[in-house]
Amino acid sequence: MDNKGKIDNAKKTLLGVSIGDAFGDSFFGETDEILQKIASREIPETKWEFTDDTIMSIAIFEELEESGEINQDNLIKRFYTNHDLDANRGYGATLRRLLREIKEGQNWKDVSKSIFDGQGSMGNGAAMRACPIGAYYFENIQKVKEFATKSAEVTHSNIEAITGALAISIGTALTTKMKSENQLLSPIEFIDKILEELPDSDTKSKISKSKSIPYNYQIETVKSILGNGTNMTAQDTVPFAVWCTAYNLENFEEALWKAVSILGDRDTICAMVGGMTIMSTKTENIPKKWITKVEKFETSIFRTQK
Template sequence: MSAAPQSLQEARLARARQSLEGLSIGDAFGEKFFLSFELIYKLIEAGLLPGPPFMVEDEFIVEQIIFLREVPGEKPWRYTDDTQMAMSIIEILRQHEAINQDALALSFGARHDRSRGYGAAMEDLLPRLWVGVPWQGAAQSLFQGQGSFGNGAAMRVAPVGAYFADDLDAVVENARRSAEITHAHPEAIAGAIAVAVAAAWAWRLRDEAVMPGREEFLNLILPSVPDSEVLNRIVEVRDLPGYEEITVQEVTEAVGNGEEITAQDTVPFVLWCASQHLNNYEEALWLTVSGLGDRDTTCAMVGGIVAMSAGAENIPADWASTREPLPTWPFADE
Protein backbone atom coordinates (compact mmCIF):
# COMPACT_ATOMS: atom_id res chain seq x y z
CA MET A 1 0.00 0.00 0.00
CA SER A 2 1.12 3.57 -0.54
CA ALA A 3 2.57 5.31 2.49
CA ALA A 4 0.28 7.66 4.39
CA PRO A 5 1.30 11.31 4.50
CA GLN A 6 3.62 11.86 7.43
CA SER A 7 1.14 14.11 9.20
CA LEU A 8 -1.63 11.50 8.89
CA GLN A 9 0.64 8.70 10.11
CA GLU A 10 1.79 10.81 13.04
CA ALA A 11 -1.78 11.66 14.00
CA ARG A 12 -2.86 8.04 13.75
CA LEU A 13 0.06 6.81 15.84
CA ALA A 14 -0.63 9.46 18.47
CA ARG A 15 -4.21 8.20 18.74
CA ALA A 16 -3.09 4.58 18.95
CA ARG A 17 -0.60 5.43 21.66
CA GLN A 18 -3.28 7.31 23.62
CA SER A 19 -5.49 4.23 23.47
CA LEU A 20 -2.56 2.04 24.54
CA GLU A 21 -2.01 4.32 27.52
CA GLY A 22 -5.64 3.89 28.57
CA LEU A 23 -5.53 0.16 27.88
CA SER A 24 -2.30 -0.51 29.77
CA ILE A 25 -3.26 1.51 32.84
CA GLY A 26 -6.66 -0.20 32.89
CA ASP A 27 -4.98 -3.58 32.52
CA ALA A 28 -2.57 -2.93 35.40
CA PHE A 29 -5.35 -1.43 37.54
CA GLY A 30 -7.67 -4.39 37.04
CA GLU A 31 -4.91 -6.89 37.71
CA LYS A 32 -4.48 -5.45 41.22
CA PHE A 33 -7.91 -6.80 42.17
CA PHE A 34 -6.88 -10.44 41.91
CA LEU A 35 -5.92 -10.94 45.56
CA SER A 36 -3.51 -13.41 47.10
CA PHE A 37 -3.97 -14.60 50.68
CA GLU A 38 -0.68 -12.87 51.54
CA LEU A 39 -2.10 -9.55 50.36
CA ILE A 40 -5.40 -10.14 52.17
CA TYR A 41 -3.52 -10.63 55.45
CA LYS A 42 -1.56 -7.41 54.85
CA LEU A 43 -4.82 -5.52 54.32
CA ILE A 44 -6.20 -6.97 57.55
CA GLU A 45 -3.06 -5.95 59.43
CA ALA A 46 -3.39 -2.44 58.00
CA GLY A 47 -6.95 -2.23 59.29
CA LEU A 48 -8.48 -2.01 55.81
CA LEU A 49 -10.31 -5.34 56.13
CA PRO A 50 -11.79 -7.36 58.98
CA GLY A 51 -10.26 -10.77 59.53
CA PRO A 52 -9.82 -13.60 59.34
CA PRO A 53 -10.04 -13.94 55.55
CA PHE A 54 -11.07 -17.59 55.56
CA MET A 55 -14.46 -16.64 56.98
CA VAL A 56 -15.55 -14.69 53.90
CA GLU A 57 -15.57 -15.33 50.18
CA ASP A 58 -12.73 -13.83 48.13
CA GLU A 59 -15.20 -11.89 45.98
CA PHE A 60 -16.70 -10.31 49.09
CA ILE A 61 -13.24 -9.09 50.09
CA VAL A 62 -12.64 -7.59 46.65
CA GLU A 63 -16.05 -5.91 46.71
CA GLN A 64 -15.20 -4.29 50.05
CA ILE A 65 -11.91 -2.93 48.70
CA ILE A 66 -13.65 -1.56 45.62
CA PHE A 67 -16.29 0.07 47.82
CA LEU A 68 -13.48 1.80 49.73
CA ARG A 69 -11.84 2.79 46.43
CA GLU A 70 -8.56 1.34 47.58
CA VAL A 71 -6.19 -0.16 45.02
CA PRO A 72 -4.56 -3.07 46.87
CA GLY A 73 -1.02 -4.33 46.64
CA GLU A 74 2.37 -2.86 46.03
CA LYS A 75 3.62 -0.48 43.36
CA PRO A 76 4.35 -0.30 40.51
CA TRP A 77 1.24 -1.77 38.95
CA ARG A 78 2.38 -4.48 36.57
CA TYR A 79 0.69 -4.90 33.19
CA THR A 80 -0.28 -8.27 31.72
CA ASP A 81 -0.50 -10.03 28.36
CA ASP A 82 -3.28 -7.63 27.32
CA THR A 83 -0.76 -4.79 27.13
CA GLN A 84 2.09 -6.95 25.87
CA MET A 85 0.09 -7.95 22.79
CA ALA A 86 -1.34 -4.46 22.28
CA MET A 87 2.23 -3.16 22.11
CA SER A 88 2.92 -5.55 19.22
CA ILE A 89 -0.05 -4.00 17.43
CA ILE A 90 1.44 -0.53 17.92
CA GLU A 91 4.78 -1.77 16.60
CA ILE A 92 3.22 -3.16 13.42
CA LEU A 93 1.03 -0.10 12.80
CA ARG A 94 4.14 2.06 13.12
CA GLN A 95 6.14 -0.09 10.71
CA HIS A 96 3.45 -0.99 8.17
CA GLU A 97 0.65 1.59 8.57
CA ALA A 98 -1.83 -1.31 8.68
CA ILE A 99 -2.11 -4.75 10.24
CA ASN A 100 0.38 -6.88 8.34
CA GLN A 101 -0.63 -10.30 9.60
CA ASP A 102 2.66 -12.10 9.00
CA ALA A 103 4.61 -9.34 10.74
CA LEU A 104 2.18 -9.22 13.65
CA ALA A 105 2.32 -12.99 14.08
CA LEU A 106 6.11 -12.80 14.33
CA SER A 107 5.91 -9.92 16.80
CA PHE A 108 3.42 -11.79 18.99
CA GLY A 109 5.84 -14.73 19.02
CA ALA A 110 8.99 -12.69 19.53
CA ARG A 111 7.52 -10.58 22.33
CA HIS A 112 5.92 -13.52 24.14
CA ASP A 113 6.71 -13.09 27.85
CA ARG A 114 5.49 -15.96 30.03
CA SER A 115 5.50 -13.75 33.11
CA ARG A 116 2.60 -11.69 31.70
CA GLY A 117 -0.09 -14.30 32.32
CA TYR A 118 -1.16 -15.62 28.92
CA GLY A 119 -3.86 -18.26 28.68
CA ALA A 120 -3.02 -21.88 27.95
CA ALA A 121 -3.97 -21.66 24.27
CA MET A 122 -1.63 -18.71 23.67
CA GLU A 123 1.16 -20.42 25.59
CA ASP A 124 0.81 -23.22 23.05
CA LEU A 125 0.40 -21.00 19.98
CA LEU A 126 2.86 -18.13 20.39
CA PRO A 127 6.07 -20.19 20.55
CA ARG A 128 4.99 -21.84 17.31
CA LEU A 129 4.51 -18.47 15.65
CA TRP A 130 7.98 -17.41 16.78
CA VAL A 131 9.63 -20.34 15.00
CA GLY A 132 7.73 -19.62 11.79
CA VAL A 133 4.77 -21.99 11.87
CA PRO A 134 2.16 -20.38 9.56
CA TRP A 135 -0.36 -18.55 11.71
CA GLN A 136 -3.32 -19.52 9.52
CA GLY A 137 -3.15 -23.21 10.31
CA ALA A 138 -1.86 -22.77 13.84
CA ALA A 139 -4.70 -20.49 14.92
CA GLN A 140 -7.36 -22.62 13.24
CA SER A 141 -6.05 -25.77 14.92
CA LEU A 142 -6.91 -24.57 18.42
CA PHE A 143 -9.88 -26.12 20.24
CA GLN A 144 -10.33 -29.14 17.98
CA GLY A 145 -10.09 -27.09 14.82
CA GLN A 146 -12.75 -24.48 15.57
CA GLY A 147 -10.26 -21.80 16.58
CA SER A 148 -10.35 -19.80 19.79
CA PHE A 149 -13.30 -17.60 20.74
CA GLY A 150 -11.48 -16.30 23.80
CA ASN A 151 -11.42 -12.61 24.66
CA GLY A 152 -7.74 -12.19 23.77
CA ALA A 153 -8.35 -10.69 20.33
CA ALA A 154 -10.66 -8.05 21.79
CA MET A 155 -8.45 -7.23 24.77
CA ARG A 156 -5.61 -5.85 22.63
CA VAL A 157 -7.50 -4.24 19.74
CA ALA A 158 -8.57 -0.78 20.95
CA PRO A 159 -5.43 0.88 19.48
CA VAL A 160 -6.47 -0.42 16.04
CA GLY A 161 -9.76 1.43 16.37
CA ALA A 162 -7.96 4.54 17.56
CA TYR A 163 -5.41 4.43 14.73
CA PHE A 164 -8.02 4.09 11.97
CA ALA A 165 -10.72 6.17 13.69
CA ASP A 166 -10.92 8.43 10.62
CA ASP A 167 -11.92 5.42 8.45
CA LEU A 168 -14.47 2.98 9.89
CA ASP A 169 -14.12 0.49 7.04
CA ALA A 170 -10.40 0.28 7.80
CA VAL A 171 -11.18 -0.17 11.50
CA VAL A 172 -13.31 -3.23 10.76
CA GLU A 173 -10.86 -4.76 8.28
CA ASN A 174 -7.77 -4.26 10.42
CA ALA A 175 -9.51 -5.42 13.59
CA ARG A 176 -10.45 -8.61 11.74
CA ARG A 177 -6.86 -9.06 10.55
CA SER A 178 -5.47 -8.53 14.04
CA ALA A 179 -7.82 -11.14 15.50
CA GLU A 180 -7.38 -13.90 12.92
CA ILE A 181 -3.72 -14.44 13.76
CA THR A 182 -4.56 -16.03 17.10
CA HIS A 183 -8.36 -16.26 17.28
CA ALA A 184 -9.89 -17.84 14.19
CA HIS A 185 -13.40 -18.32 15.57
CA PRO A 186 -16.04 -15.86 14.25
CA GLU A 187 -17.11 -14.91 17.78
CA ALA A 188 -13.61 -13.72 18.68
CA ILE A 189 -13.42 -11.76 15.43
CA ALA A 190 -16.81 -10.16 16.11
CA GLY A 191 -15.66 -9.20 19.61
CA ALA A 192 -12.48 -7.60 18.30
CA ILE A 193 -14.42 -5.63 15.69
CA ALA A 194 -16.88 -4.40 18.32
CA VAL A 195 -14.17 -3.09 20.65
CA ALA A 196 -12.18 -1.48 17.84
CA VAL A 197 -15.26 0.28 16.46
CA ALA A 198 -16.13 1.44 19.98
CA ALA A 199 -12.68 3.01 20.34
CA ALA A 200 -13.06 4.70 16.95
CA TRP A 201 -16.44 6.14 17.84
CA ALA A 202 -15.14 7.26 21.24
CA TRP A 203 -12.51 9.36 19.46
CA ARG A 204 -15.08 10.74 17.00
CA LEU A 205 -17.26 11.85 19.92
CA ARG A 206 -14.43 13.41 21.94
CA ASP A 207 -15.49 17.03 21.35
CA GLU A 208 -19.20 16.56 22.00
CA ALA A 209 -20.53 18.85 24.72
CA VAL A 210 -22.84 16.05 25.84
CA MET A 211 -21.77 12.46 25.37
CA PRO A 212 -24.33 10.03 23.94
CA GLY A 213 -26.11 7.72 26.31
CA ARG A 214 -25.71 3.97 26.32
CA GLU A 215 -28.36 3.23 23.72
CA GLU A 216 -27.12 5.87 21.28
CA PHE A 217 -23.47 4.85 21.67
CA LEU A 218 -24.15 1.14 21.20
CA ASN A 219 -26.35 1.87 18.19
CA LEU A 220 -23.31 3.48 16.56
CA ILE A 221 -21.31 0.28 17.04
CA LEU A 222 -23.88 -2.40 16.19
CA PRO A 223 -23.99 -1.94 12.38
CA SER A 224 -20.30 -2.87 12.13
CA VAL A 225 -20.49 -6.07 14.20
CA PRO A 226 -20.98 -9.35 12.29
CA ASP A 227 -23.91 -11.61 13.12
CA SER A 228 -22.86 -13.47 16.25
CA GLU A 229 -23.66 -14.14 19.88
CA VAL A 230 -21.47 -11.12 20.63
CA LEU A 231 -23.83 -8.99 18.56
CA ASN A 232 -26.90 -10.48 20.25
CA ARG A 233 -25.55 -9.74 23.71
CA ILE A 234 -24.61 -6.16 22.79
CA VAL A 235 -28.24 -5.70 21.76
CA GLU A 236 -29.23 -7.22 25.10
CA VAL A 237 -27.13 -4.75 27.14
CA ARG A 238 -28.39 -1.89 25.00
CA ASP A 239 -31.94 -2.80 25.95
CA LEU A 240 -31.37 -3.28 29.69
CA PRO A 241 -33.00 -0.86 32.15
CA GLY A 242 -31.29 2.49 32.70
CA TYR A 243 -28.09 2.86 34.72
CA GLU A 244 -29.95 4.06 37.82
CA GLU A 245 -32.38 1.13 37.64
CA ILE A 246 -29.99 -1.83 37.45
CA THR A 247 -26.97 -3.04 39.40
CA VAL A 248 -23.65 -4.10 37.92
CA GLN A 249 -24.29 -7.59 39.27
CA GLU A 250 -27.58 -7.77 37.38
CA VAL A 251 -25.77 -6.78 34.20
CA THR A 252 -23.10 -9.45 34.66
CA GLU A 253 -25.76 -12.06 35.40
CA ALA A 254 -27.42 -11.16 32.10
CA VAL A 255 -24.41 -11.03 29.76
CA GLY A 256 -21.31 -12.11 31.71
CA ASN A 257 -18.20 -10.37 33.01
CA GLY A 258 -15.36 -12.24 31.35
CA GLU A 259 -15.40 -15.06 33.89
CA GLU A 260 -15.60 -17.56 31.03
CA ILE A 261 -12.73 -15.78 29.20
CA THR A 262 -14.77 -15.69 25.98
CA ALA A 263 -15.53 -12.82 23.64
CA GLN A 264 -19.24 -13.50 24.10
CA ASP A 265 -19.21 -13.09 27.89
CA THR A 266 -16.71 -10.18 27.95
CA VAL A 267 -17.28 -7.67 25.15
CA PRO A 268 -20.96 -6.82 25.81
CA PHE A 269 -20.23 -6.03 29.48
CA VAL A 270 -17.21 -3.94 28.45
CA LEU A 271 -19.29 -1.85 26.06
CA TRP A 272 -21.98 -1.36 28.70
CA CYS A 273 -19.35 -0.07 31.16
CA ALA A 274 -17.68 2.22 28.62
CA SER A 275 -21.00 3.67 27.52
CA GLN A 276 -21.84 4.78 31.07
CA HIS A 277 -18.77 6.99 31.53
CA LEU A 278 -17.41 8.04 28.14
CA ASN A 279 -16.13 11.31 29.59
CA ASN A 280 -14.69 9.95 32.86
CA TYR A 281 -11.86 7.42 32.71
CA GLU A 282 -11.60 6.87 36.47
CA GLU A 283 -15.33 6.27 36.97
CA ALA A 284 -15.41 3.93 33.98
CA LEU A 285 -12.63 1.82 35.50
CA TRP A 286 -14.18 1.65 38.97
CA LEU A 287 -17.47 0.61 37.42
CA THR A 288 -15.78 -2.06 35.31
CA VAL A 289 -13.74 -3.61 38.10
CA SER A 290 -16.84 -3.76 40.30
CA GLY A 291 -18.17 -6.36 37.86
CA LEU A 292 -15.30 -8.67 38.91
CA GLY A 293 -14.76 -11.52 36.44
CA ASP A 294 -11.73 -11.21 34.14
CA ARG A 295 -11.03 -7.80 35.60
CA ASP A 296 -7.62 -6.99 34.10
CA THR A 297 -8.99 -7.68 30.63
CA THR A 298 -12.32 -5.90 31.04
CA CYS A 299 -10.52 -2.87 32.47
CA ALA A 300 -7.97 -2.96 29.63
CA MET A 301 -10.74 -2.88 27.03
CA VAL A 302 -12.71 -0.13 28.75
CA GLY A 303 -9.53 1.87 29.34
CA GLY A 304 -8.53 1.67 25.69
CA ILE A 305 -11.97 2.91 24.61
CA VAL A 306 -12.68 5.64 27.17
CA ALA A 307 -9.20 7.16 26.87
CA MET A 308 -10.24 8.19 23.35
CA SER A 309 -13.39 10.07 24.37
CA ALA A 310 -12.30 11.42 27.76
CA GLY A 311 -8.77 12.26 26.62
CA ALA A 312 -5.34 11.36 27.98
CA GLU A 313 -5.54 14.27 30.40
CA ASN A 314 -8.55 12.60 32.06
CA ILE A 315 -6.50 9.58 33.14
CA PRO A 316 -5.49 10.08 36.81
CA ALA A 317 -1.86 11.17 36.86
CA ASP A 318 -1.08 9.01 39.87
CA TRP A 319 -2.44 5.95 38.08
CA ALA A 320 -0.30 6.69 35.03
CA SER A 321 2.84 7.11 37.11
CA THR A 322 2.10 3.96 39.12
CA ARG A 323 1.79 1.64 36.13
CA GLU A 324 5.19 0.17 35.34
CA PRO A 325 6.95 2.00 32.48
CA LEU A 326 6.31 0.67 29.00
CA PRO A 327 9.33 -0.46 26.96
CA THR A 328 10.57 1.53 23.97
CA TRP A 329 10.32 -1.17 21.30
CA PRO A 330 6.70 -0.49 20.25
CA PHE A 331 7.48 3.14 19.51
CA ALA A 332 10.90 3.04 17.83
CA ASP A 333 13.11 0.47 16.12
CA GLU A 334 15.81 -0.81 18.43
Protein backbone atom coordinates in the same frame (compact mmCIF):
# COMPACT_ATOMS: atom_id res chain seq x y z
CA MET B 1 -5.32 13.62 10.01
CA ASP B 2 -1.58 13.23 9.33
CA ASN B 3 0.33 10.13 10.39
CA LYS B 4 1.78 11.77 13.51
CA GLY B 5 -1.72 12.53 14.74
CA LYS B 6 -2.77 8.93 14.12
CA ILE B 7 0.25 7.62 16.03
CA ASP B 8 -0.44 10.03 18.90
CA ASN B 9 -4.01 8.72 19.08
CA ALA B 10 -2.78 5.13 19.16
CA LYS B 11 -0.31 6.00 21.94
CA LYS B 12 -3.08 7.61 23.96
CA THR B 13 -5.32 4.58 23.75
CA LEU B 14 -2.32 2.41 24.71
CA LEU B 15 -1.98 4.51 27.85
CA GLY B 16 -5.63 3.82 28.64
CA VAL B 17 -5.18 0.11 27.97
CA SER B 18 -2.08 -0.09 30.18
CA ILE B 19 -3.68 1.79 33.07
CA GLY B 20 -6.86 -0.28 32.86
CA ASP B 21 -4.88 -3.50 32.55
CA ALA B 22 -2.64 -2.81 35.56
CA PHE B 23 -5.53 -1.37 37.58
CA GLY B 24 -7.74 -4.39 36.97
CA ASP B 25 -4.94 -6.86 37.60
CA SER B 26 -4.41 -5.38 41.06
CA PHE B 27 -7.89 -6.54 42.14
CA PHE B 28 -7.28 -10.27 42.11
CA GLY B 29 -7.40 -11.83 45.56
CA GLU B 30 -9.78 -12.98 48.27
CA THR B 31 -13.25 -11.96 47.09
CA ASP B 32 -14.61 -10.34 50.26
CA GLU B 33 -11.45 -8.30 50.69
CA ILE B 34 -11.47 -7.22 47.04
CA LEU B 35 -15.14 -6.20 47.20
CA GLN B 36 -14.39 -4.14 50.30
CA LYS B 37 -11.53 -2.40 48.49
CA ILE B 38 -13.81 -1.63 45.55
CA ALA B 39 -16.57 -0.33 47.82
CA SER B 40 -14.11 2.06 49.48
CA ARG B 41 -12.40 2.87 46.18
CA GLU B 42 -9.06 1.77 47.47
CA ILE B 43 -6.58 0.16 45.12
CA PRO B 44 -4.80 -2.85 46.68
CA GLU B 45 -1.03 -2.69 47.01
CA THR B 46 0.29 -3.23 43.50
CA LYS B 47 3.32 -2.77 41.27
CA TRP B 48 1.09 -1.29 38.54
CA GLU B 49 2.52 -3.76 36.00
CA PHE B 50 0.51 -4.48 32.88
CA THR B 51 -0.18 -7.94 31.48
CA ASP B 52 -0.34 -9.66 28.08
CA ASP B 53 -3.33 -7.43 27.22
CA THR B 54 -1.04 -4.41 26.91
CA ILE B 55 1.93 -6.32 25.54
CA MET B 56 -0.09 -7.60 22.60
CA SER B 57 -1.58 -4.13 22.08
CA ILE B 58 1.97 -2.77 21.83
CA ALA B 59 2.67 -5.22 19.00
CA ILE B 60 -0.38 -4.00 17.09
CA PHE B 61 0.59 -0.40 17.73
CA GLU B 62 4.07 -1.04 16.32
CA GLU B 63 2.63 -2.60 13.18
CA LEU B 64 0.59 0.57 12.61
CA GLU B 65 3.51 2.79 13.51
CA GLU B 66 5.80 1.02 11.04
CA SER B 67 3.53 0.75 8.02
CA GLY B 68 0.01 1.96 8.82
CA GLU B 69 -1.23 -1.56 8.23
CA ILE B 70 -1.37 -5.00 9.84
CA ASN B 71 1.00 -7.50 8.27
CA GLN B 72 -0.17 -10.75 9.80
CA ASP B 73 3.14 -12.58 9.48
CA ASN B 74 4.97 -9.70 11.15
CA LEU B 75 2.33 -9.38 13.85
CA ILE B 76 2.46 -13.01 14.95
CA LYS B 77 6.26 -12.76 15.09
CA ARG B 78 5.94 -9.72 17.36
CA PHE B 79 3.53 -11.69 19.55
CA TYR B 80 5.80 -14.67 20.12
CA THR B 81 8.93 -12.53 20.44
CA ASN B 82 7.35 -10.41 23.17
CA HIS B 83 5.96 -13.50 24.90
CA ASP B 84 9.48 -14.91 25.15
CA LEU B 85 10.80 -11.67 26.65
CA ASP B 86 8.61 -12.30 29.72
CA ALA B 87 6.27 -15.28 29.66
CA ASN B 88 4.90 -14.53 33.13
CA ARG B 89 2.48 -11.82 32.08
CA GLY B 90 -0.82 -13.68 32.19
CA TYR B 91 -0.80 -15.53 28.88
CA GLY B 92 -3.35 -18.33 28.70
CA ALA B 93 -2.29 -21.93 28.10
CA THR B 94 -3.92 -22.16 24.67
CA LEU B 95 -2.21 -19.00 23.43
CA ARG B 96 1.13 -20.15 24.81
CA ARG B 97 0.85 -23.39 22.86
CA LEU B 98 -0.24 -21.57 19.68
CA LEU B 99 2.68 -19.13 19.84
CA ARG B 100 5.15 -21.92 20.51
CA GLU B 101 3.93 -23.99 17.55
CA ILE B 102 4.08 -21.02 15.19
CA LYS B 103 7.54 -20.05 16.41
CA GLU B 104 8.66 -23.62 15.73
CA GLY B 105 7.62 -23.27 12.09
CA GLN B 106 3.96 -24.16 11.78
CA ASN B 107 1.75 -21.89 9.66
CA TRP B 108 -0.30 -19.52 11.81
CA LYS B 109 -3.35 -20.00 9.57
CA ASP B 110 -3.37 -23.74 10.22
CA VAL B 111 -2.68 -23.44 13.93
CA SER B 112 -5.27 -20.71 14.52
CA LYS B 113 -7.98 -22.70 12.71
CA SER B 114 -7.11 -25.95 14.48
CA ILE B 115 -7.79 -24.62 17.98
CA PHE B 116 -10.73 -26.22 19.82
CA ASP B 117 -11.29 -29.07 17.35
CA GLY B 118 -11.24 -26.84 14.31
CA GLN B 119 -13.65 -24.22 15.64
CA GLY B 120 -10.93 -21.67 16.29
CA SER B 121 -10.63 -19.73 19.52
CA MET B 122 -13.56 -17.56 20.60
CA GLY B 123 -11.48 -16.11 23.44
CA ASN B 124 -11.41 -12.45 24.41
CA GLY B 125 -7.73 -12.08 23.52
CA ALA B 126 -8.37 -10.65 20.05
CA ALA B 127 -10.60 -7.93 21.51
CA MET B 128 -8.32 -6.94 24.37
CA ARG B 129 -5.58 -5.77 21.98
CA ALA B 130 -7.72 -4.03 19.33
CA CYS B 131 -7.94 -0.47 20.70
CA PRO B 132 -4.92 0.97 18.81
CA ILE B 133 -6.54 0.10 15.47
CA GLY B 134 -9.66 2.12 16.27
CA ALA B 135 -7.69 5.09 17.55
CA TYR B 136 -5.36 5.12 14.56
CA TYR B 137 -8.03 4.73 11.85
CA PHE B 138 -10.97 6.48 13.54
CA GLU B 139 -11.72 8.43 10.36
CA ASN B 140 -12.15 5.25 8.31
CA ILE B 141 -14.37 2.56 9.82
CA GLN B 142 -13.78 0.21 6.89
CA LYS B 143 -10.05 0.28 7.60
CA VAL B 144 -10.76 -0.31 11.29
CA LYS B 145 -12.81 -3.38 10.41
CA GLU B 146 -10.25 -4.68 7.91
CA PHE B 147 -7.29 -4.46 10.26
CA ALA B 148 -9.18 -5.54 13.39
CA THR B 149 -10.15 -8.69 11.52
CA LYS B 150 -6.59 -9.29 10.37
CA SER B 151 -5.22 -8.71 13.87
CA ALA B 152 -7.66 -11.24 15.30
CA GLU B 153 -7.24 -13.98 12.70
CA VAL B 154 -3.62 -14.79 13.54
CA THR B 155 -4.65 -16.30 16.89
CA HIS B 156 -8.48 -16.25 16.96
CA SER B 157 -10.22 -17.48 13.82
CA ASN B 158 -13.68 -17.96 15.39
CA ILE B 159 -16.36 -15.42 14.39
CA GLU B 160 -17.10 -14.62 18.05
CA ALA B 161 -13.52 -13.55 18.74
CA ILE B 162 -13.37 -11.57 15.50
CA THR B 163 -16.66 -9.85 16.38
CA GLY B 164 -15.20 -8.96 19.77
CA ALA B 165 -12.16 -7.38 18.13
CA LEU B 166 -14.41 -5.46 15.76
CA ALA B 167 -16.59 -4.17 18.61
CA ILE B 168 -13.69 -2.89 20.71
CA SER B 169 -11.81 -1.33 17.80
CA ILE B 170 -14.98 0.36 16.49
CA GLY B 171 -15.81 1.53 20.01
CA THR B 172 -12.36 3.11 20.22
CA ALA B 173 -12.81 4.73 16.82
CA LEU B 174 -16.09 6.25 18.02
CA THR B 175 -14.63 7.63 21.25
CA THR B 176 -11.66 9.05 19.33
CA LYS B 177 -13.99 10.70 16.83
CA MET B 178 -16.13 12.11 19.64
CA LYS B 179 -13.14 13.89 21.12
CA SER B 180 -11.91 15.07 17.71
CA GLU B 181 -15.31 16.51 16.76
CA ASN B 182 -16.27 17.69 20.25
CA GLN B 183 -19.46 15.63 20.32
CA LEU B 184 -21.03 13.26 22.82
CA LEU B 185 -23.09 10.20 21.97
CA SER B 186 -25.77 8.86 24.26
CA PRO B 187 -25.15 5.31 25.58
CA ILE B 188 -27.72 3.85 23.17
CA GLU B 189 -26.31 5.79 20.21
CA PHE B 190 -22.82 4.54 21.02
CA ILE B 191 -23.95 0.92 21.24
CA ASP B 192 -26.07 1.18 18.08
CA LYS B 193 -23.18 2.58 16.05
CA ILE B 194 -21.07 -0.42 17.05
CA LEU B 195 -23.86 -2.90 16.36
CA GLU B 196 -24.47 -1.71 12.81
CA GLU B 197 -20.91 -2.71 11.87
CA LEU B 198 -20.89 -6.21 13.40
CA PRO B 199 -21.62 -9.58 11.80
CA ASP B 200 -24.36 -11.78 13.20
CA SER B 201 -23.02 -13.62 16.24
CA ASP B 202 -23.73 -14.35 19.89
CA THR B 203 -21.41 -11.48 20.81
CA LYS B 204 -23.45 -9.05 18.72
CA SER B 205 -26.70 -10.34 20.24
CA LYS B 206 -25.44 -9.81 23.77
CA ILE B 207 -24.16 -6.32 22.95
CA SER B 208 -27.63 -5.54 21.61
CA LYS B 209 -29.18 -6.92 24.79
CA SER B 210 -27.08 -4.47 26.81
CA LYS B 211 -29.22 -1.58 25.54
CA SER B 212 -32.04 -2.69 27.81
CA ILE B 213 -29.91 -2.69 30.98
CA PRO B 214 -30.01 0.50 33.11
CA TYR B 215 -26.70 1.68 34.53
CA ASN B 216 -28.01 1.48 38.10
CA TYR B 217 -28.84 -2.25 37.91
CA GLN B 218 -27.25 -4.42 40.58
CA ILE B 219 -23.88 -5.54 39.24
CA GLU B 220 -24.75 -9.21 39.87
CA THR B 221 -27.79 -8.81 37.63
CA VAL B 222 -25.68 -7.20 34.92
CA LYS B 223 -23.21 -10.07 35.20
CA SER B 224 -25.97 -12.66 34.81
CA ILE B 225 -27.06 -11.02 31.55
CA LEU B 226 -23.79 -9.88 29.95
CA GLY B 227 -21.13 -11.99 31.64
CA ASN B 228 -17.90 -10.83 33.25
CA GLY B 229 -15.19 -12.68 31.37
CA THR B 230 -15.05 -15.68 33.70
CA ASN B 231 -15.26 -17.93 30.64
CA MET B 232 -12.68 -15.75 28.88
CA THR B 233 -14.71 -15.74 25.67
CA ALA B 234 -15.56 -12.72 23.56
CA GLN B 235 -19.30 -13.13 24.13
CA ASP B 236 -18.73 -13.35 27.90
CA THR B 237 -16.51 -10.24 28.06
CA VAL B 238 -17.01 -7.72 25.28
CA PRO B 239 -20.74 -6.95 25.84
CA PHE B 240 -20.11 -5.71 29.37
CA ALA B 241 -17.03 -3.73 28.31
CA VAL B 242 -19.06 -1.97 25.62
CA TRP B 243 -21.96 -1.30 28.02
CA CYS B 244 -19.65 0.03 30.74
CA THR B 245 -17.93 2.33 28.25
CA ALA B 246 -21.23 3.57 26.80
CA TYR B 247 -22.27 4.97 30.16
CA ASN B 248 -18.87 6.50 30.99
CA LEU B 249 -17.77 8.17 27.79
CA GLU B 250 -16.51 11.24 29.62
CA ASN B 251 -15.36 9.62 32.84
CA PHE B 252 -12.30 7.36 32.63
CA GLU B 253 -11.96 6.92 36.38
CA GLU B 254 -15.61 6.01 36.99
CA ALA B 255 -15.48 3.64 34.01
CA LEU B 256 -12.65 1.63 35.54
CA TRP B 257 -14.24 1.44 38.99
CA LYS B 258 -17.46 0.21 37.38
CA ALA B 259 -15.52 -2.22 35.18
CA VAL B 260 -13.62 -3.82 38.05
CA SER B 261 -16.75 -4.13 40.18
CA ILE B 262 -18.02 -7.02 38.05
CA LEU B 263 -14.87 -9.02 38.92
CA GLY B 264 -14.27 -11.91 36.48
CA ASP B 265 -11.52 -11.27 33.94
CA ARG B 266 -10.94 -7.87 35.47
CA ASP B 267 -7.59 -6.94 33.88
CA THR B 268 -8.92 -7.64 30.37
CA ILE B 269 -12.24 -5.88 30.92
CA CYS B 270 -10.51 -2.84 32.41
CA ALA B 271 -7.97 -2.81 29.56
CA MET B 272 -10.79 -2.65 27.00
CA VAL B 273 -12.75 -0.04 28.93
CA GLY B 274 -9.63 2.02 29.62
CA GLY B 275 -8.54 1.96 26.00
CA MET B 276 -11.92 3.16 24.78
CA THR B 277 -12.85 5.73 27.42
CA ILE B 278 -9.50 7.51 27.61
CA MET B 279 -10.07 8.77 24.07
CA SER B 280 -13.30 10.64 24.87
CA THR B 281 -12.97 11.37 28.56
CA LYS B 282 -12.48 14.72 30.19
CA THR B 283 -8.83 15.34 31.07
CA GLU B 284 -9.69 15.96 34.73
CA ASN B 285 -11.21 12.48 34.92
CA ILE B 286 -7.88 10.76 34.26
CA PRO B 287 -6.11 10.50 37.64
CA LYS B 288 -2.60 11.87 37.28
CA LYS B 289 -1.28 9.47 39.91
CA TRP B 290 -2.42 6.53 37.78
CA ILE B 291 -0.52 7.89 34.79
CA THR B 292 2.56 8.35 36.98
CA LYS B 293 2.44 4.93 38.62
CA VAL B 294 1.61 2.61 35.73
CA GLU B 295 4.43 0.70 34.04
CA LYS B 296 5.58 2.75 31.06
CA PHE B 297 4.96 0.93 27.80
CA GLU B 298 7.16 3.39 25.89
CA THR B 299 10.31 2.35 27.76
CA SER B 300 9.41 -1.28 28.40
CA ILE B 301 11.32 -4.26 27.03
CA PHE B 302 8.37 -4.90 24.71
CA ARG B 303 8.82 -1.64 22.83
CA THR B 304 11.24 -2.14 19.95
CA GLN B 305 11.24 1.44 18.66
CA LYS B 306 12.13 3.52 21.72
